[in-house]
Each structure stands twice: as C-alpha cells, then as structure tokens.
Amino acid sequence: MLTTSHYLTEFQSLKFFDTLSDEEKMTLMANSRVISDHSRSNLIYDKNTPCNYIYFVVEGSVKVSTFEEDKEHISIILHKGNIFGECCLYGQEMTQFSAHTIEERTRIISINVECFKILMKHNFEFNLKVIEMIGEKIKKSEERLHNFATKDARQRIVEFLKENVENNGRRVGLEMLIKHGLTQQDIANFTGTSRQTVTTVLNDLKSKNKIHLRRKSILIRDLTALV
Numbered sequence: 001m002l003t004t005s006h007y008l009t010e011f012q013s014l015k016f017f018d019t020l021s022d023e024e025k026m027t028l029m030a031n032s033r034v035i036s037d038h039s040r041s042n043l044i045y046d047k048n049t050p051c052n053y054i055y056f057v058v059e060g061s062v063k064v065s066t067f068e069e070d071k072e073h074i075s076i077i078l079h080k081g082n083i084f085g086e087c088c089l090y091g092q093e094m095t096q097f098s099a100h101t102i103e104e105r106t107r108i109i110s111i112n113v114e115c116f117k118i119l120m121k122h123n124f125e126f127n128l129k130v131i132e133m134i135g136e137k138i139k140k141s142e143e144r145l146h147n148f149a150t151k152d153a154r155q156r157i158v159e160f161l162k163e164n165v166e167n168n169g170r171r172v173g174l175e176m177l178i179k180h181g182l183t184q185q186d187i188a189n190f191t192g193t194s195r196q197t198v199t200t201v202l203n204d205l206k207s208k209n210k211i212h213l214r215r216k217s218i219l220i221r222d223l224t225a226l227v
Contacts, residue, residue, distance in 0.1 A: 010034055010058050010109055014081050016133070019125040031115035034058070035108040040181055044099040044108065051088030051095055053110040057081065060106025061168070061181060064097045065189065074190040076137065077102070077182075079168045083133050088113045089120075103181035148192055156191040157201045158226055161211070165220055176220040 011017045011025050020028070035044065044055065047066060055062075057078050064084055065074040075097055078084055084099060101108075120127040140163075147156050161178070169176040182190075184198045191198070202218075205211045210226055212219040220226060 010107070013058060014056060014109075016056065016081055016083075016129060019123065019129060020119065024119055024123065024126075027115065027119070028111055031112040032109055035110060036106075040101060040104050042101045042106075044101065045085070045095055046098045047095055049095045051085065051092050052113055053085055054083065054088065054113055054116045055085040055099070056083055056109045056111070058107040058109055060101060060103040062099055062106065062108065063102050063186065063190075064099050066097045072189045073192075074186065076141070077164075077167075077190060083130070083137075085110075086130075086134055086137075089117065089130070089134075101181075102186070153191070153193040153197050154201050157187065157193060157198060158205075160187060160191050161218065161220065161226060162223065164218075165223060169220070172219070174222075176223055178218045178220065179216060180218070181216060 011020075011028065017025060017028070044062065045053075057080050059080060062078045062082075062084060063074050064076045064078065065072050067073070076084075085095070087095060120130055147159055151159065164178045164180065165176045168180070169178050171177075184202070185195045187193075188195045188198045202211065202213060205226070206213055210221050212221070
C-alpha cells in the first residue's frame with residue numbers, strides 16, 4: 001500500500017501537475033490510484049469500457065490500440081508524462097480503444113474524471129496545460145495520417161524511429177538511445193506495415209551502421225543520416 005508521501009511523489013514526478021497547489025494535489029490523490037504492472041502487455045482498459053478515468057504514464061510505456069479482423073492497429077504509443085483516456089473530457093461515454101502496458105515495469109495514475117474536470121474549471125493554467133497536451137496528441141495523429149498517405153513503408157518505419165527519439169530518446173555521447181518494450185510486430189502494427197518489412201528495414205539500417213539493435217533498445221548512430 002502506498003503512503004501519502006509516496007503517492008505525492010508520483011504526482012511531483014510529472015511536471016504536468018506543477019501548476020496545482022498542494023491542496024489540489026491532495027484532492028487528486030483522494031480521487032485517484034496508482035496502477036503498477038510488472039509484466040508486459042497487461043490490459044489497462046478494454047474497448048467499450050465506461051469513460052470514468054483520466055490516465056497519466058508515470059513510468060514505462062503504454063500502447064492504445066484497436067483490433068479489426070484479429071489484427072491489432074496501434075493508434076498511439078505513450079511515455080512518461082503523457083495523458084490518455086481523455087475522451088471522457090469531451091462527452092464520450094465509452095472508450096473506443098483498448099490500452100495495454102508495453103514495458104515490464106510500468107506505473108500509471110488513474111484519476112476520477114469528475115474530480116479532474118473540477119480542477120480544470122477552477123485552475124486556468126492547469127486547464128490550459130490539459131488543452132495543450134491534447135492538442136499535441138491531435139497534431140501527432142494528423143502527422144501520422146499524413147505519413148500514411150504520402151510515405152512508403154520504409155519511410156514510415158524511419159519516421160517511427162525519429163519520433164521515438166524525440167519522445168523517449170536519451171543521448172549517449174553523440175548517439176541517441178531508445179529503450180522500449182516493443183516487438184517488431186508492434187512496430188509493424190503502428191506503422192501499417194508487416195513484421196517482415198520491419199525486420200528487413202531495421203537489418204538494412206544496421207548493416208549500414210546507422211543503428212545498433214538490441215532486444216529492448218535501439219541505438220541511433222546519427223539521427224541526421226537516418227533515411
């Protein structure tokens with residue numbers, strides 16, 4: 001069981017909540033819970049679940065996806081500080097997608113939506129942060145749709161690597177390291193390609209010494225040369 005101090009640490013670890021007073025954070029604590037998973041691909045919520053909670057990633061990664069004809073289509077991949085389940089803020093009653101953990105160690109805060117709406121109503125700066133974060137997600141979704149319409153499979157896989165460097169990369173000397181829990185099938189499901197195509201493209205980039213592959217990480221040698 002988490003103590004109050006541990007619970008408060010979860011909120012303080014996310015800059016998103018910096019605009020809230022200690023009293024407002026305590027209100028959130030009373031209307032939320034921390035979900036900790038220690039295995040990959042655990043279900044957070046399923047499609048057509050009542051929209052009662054807003055979720056934030058504290059540690060690890062989450063994929064939001066849907067299944068059509070037994071094939072998974074990944075809508076978005078989320079990392080620390082990202083919001084999801086926000087559909088309940090604009091009147092949607094049931095979720096349209098499912099959400100699963102990606103990495104073996106993942107922590108998520110789920111917050112009662114009615115409490116969240118009250119804080120948005122009374123704290124303008126916090127409300128603005130929520131709008132900006134949701135707007136950024138919409139922008140990335142639009143960019144992805146553009147990539148699907150204008151870029152071939154290889155280009156979409158390369159764009160996926162670049163986006164992950166931007167969202168979840170860590171500099172190691174002159175190189176960039178992406179740590180992830182994604183399978184090559186996950187990457188295929190996100191980029192609208194096949195697992196075989198992902199394998200071919202990654203191996204080609206590796207043979208040209210543009211990336212170095214490990215089971216749970218990808219090292220980008222030179223981001224500007226990644227084509």
